[in-house]
Amino acid sequence: MTEKVKFSSTHGQNITLTNSSSTATWSPKQFSGWASSSSPLEQGQTVVVELNGSGHCELGLFKEDPEATNRTKQTFKQINEIRIHKRKCVIPVTLNERGTEVSSQFLEKTFTKSFDRNTKLWLTIIVKFGKVSAKLLLNGSPENPISFSRNHGANINLEENNYTASTIMLNPSSTCYVKEKITIGEELSFQCEPLLDGDREPSRFHVKFDVYERNPEGLKKEFKHLFDSGPVSASESPTTNLETFEKDDCKGKILVTLINERTVGYRAASSKYNEQTLRNGSDGSVWVILELYRTTVTVSKRRESGVSNNTNVVDSVVREPSNVDAENSIDPFLSHQDKTELKRQVSDYSEVTGVKTVDENTTDRRLAALEFEHTLLHEKVDKITHTLQNAVACNTLSLPSSSGKGVMTRQISAPTRICSLDDRLINVRRNFTHLIKDMHCVPLSDKLFEREIITRNEYQEITTESTPDSGNRKLLLIISKKRVMKSKMDEILDETEQKHLKDLF
Known part of the structure; x- marks a missing residue:
């Protein structure tokens, strides 16, 4: 319905x-990503606008000092519109010798805008959307950058002593x-x-x-x-x-x-x-x-x-x-990782005790039955663990016979401690600061994404961090919210040649 x-x-x-x-x-409709030059264009001056990244921008002019007043869309005089995707783009802008016309070249076209003589004009970039950084270079020389005004849009961050303006958000x-x-x-x-x-x-x-x-x-x-x-x-x-x-x-x-x-x-x-x-x-x-x-x-x-x-x-x-995927369509309350880990624990228990486990279909049905009785995953696992501990304490375990008829009771030779799932989960907080300094987050993130422990969006958040420490911090905060088995993390650390971190988790 x-x-x-x-x-x-x-x-x-x-x-x-x-x-x-x-x-x-x-x-x-609303553009919060604008930045203007700190000083007006001079007559006969050429300023090259250098754009990097991906986005949709408008290049134009303000006729009032950006330091003295709040900017609105209505005061902006557009010269041309620029769309870039993962590349660098340079656009020269020239105020003629008489100070009456501004021209701009882009994609082999020349755009012009006329003004009254001696009108003060501040070169301005509006980023409609996208992740874009901009520089203003006098005559195109990196040795002669022009700073941006300290008054700018809310979605702009100034860097390098106000010589670089970058959008903060792709899509505010x-x-x-x-x-x-x-x-x-x-x-x-x-x-x-x-x-x-x-x-x-x-x-x-x-x-x-x-x-x-x-x-x-x-x-x-x-x-x-x-x-x-x-x-x-x-x-x-x-x-x-x-x-x-x-x-x-x-x-x-x-x-x-x-x-x-x-x-x-x-x-x-x-x-x-x-x-x-x-x-x-x-x-x-x-x-x-x-x-x-x-x-x-x-x-x-x-x-x-x-x-x-x-x-x-x-x-x-x-x-x-x-x-x-068929494997993901069974027992929706349990993730594939959790189901696999539960089955592995049962298998490990079987190897220790010598007791044959039930077939996979029977296990799935039992897990599905437990789903209806418990809403939180760790409660369900604790219940299964408690059952196994009682069986070990009594030195007996009742299971369906291999023929499917009746029940067989097997003697367990010695009590064996079965750890709760919480004991087997990684602990990120315990050595948080050491892990931030010692981890290599990119290979770890590759493996965690490959094993479907983190999502694609989480992977992108981690790998786009600006420094190794910030990437490590982001990765640790993300996996701290997940129930990651220590045995699984140990395997990943082995594969990424970071065995020295095992004791820190």
Whole structure:
């Protein structure tokens, strides 16, 4: 059964709602990324604008001193428009000898703008969206840079003694969220499509998904840039990030469901099912928050009729369409990693005691039965561990016979300690500062991504950090929120030639 739902009227300035507020579309109307030269152009002077990165910019002029007044879009006189993608671009800008005309060359074309004689003009760059850095070079010489004004847009950071201006965020003021919370067992369906540039898809587009246990209205005060063109907050957002879907993953349906008080399940039609643990336990409901970039999204809610628990809803997320990996479509409450680790523990126990384990299908059915009785993963594992400990204490273990008929009881030769799962998890906090200094995060991140312990978005966050220490810190904070087995981490450390870190985890 599908229900209509709406996006909240509280959304970013670069979001437009249509279709009775059930469709949100990215629309870059507000530009918070502008920077002007600290001094006006001189007659006969040529300044080369050097741009690096990927983005959509406008090059033009202000006729008032940027230090003396607040800038608005209406006071900006555009000369030309520039689009770049992962490259350097140089645009010479010249004020003629009489001070009456500004000319600019770009893509073998010359653009001109006329002004009254002796009008003071400050060269200005507006970044509509993108990650772009800019420099102003007198006559194109790196030895003669021109500084930027200290008054600039909220999404701009000045570096190198104000000689370099860079955007902080790719896509500010582009956040929206679903007006209604979802409760355990409910599923939101997001139909995502890229915004066409003519008849072509843009080179880059995405939808970023977060969930939040509290009302997102409260984010506007501290994280103004999410909704309006305000200063970018230095603190980390309290929301829980699911994933940033790009390109093919960002076409068609993306499904999000709240599985229990601590776990959200999600997937795109072209990718595998994933789960994420909430930063804070919810009261059984969460808000879903989106950031749009060159996309349009329509939302609806689906609740299976006659569902007494959340199993069918979760199954619909996991099993549709049929191309989802079969191993990920069984027991949706347990991740593939956790199931594998549980089975490995049972196998290790069997090797120690000499007891034959049940077949894999029987194990899966038992795990599935436990899912209905426990909402938190560690509680389920603790229960299994407790059962095994009791069996060892009694020196007996009852299991189905290999023929499938009756029950066989095997004597266990000696009591063997079975560690709880929490004892076998890595501990990041214990040696946090040492790990920041000693780790090599890039090869570790490669292996963690390869084994599906971290998501693609988390991998990108780690590997794009500016220094090794900040990359290590980001990696440690991410894996501290996950239940990573120490045995698994030891294997990865062996493979990345970082065996000396084993004792630190």
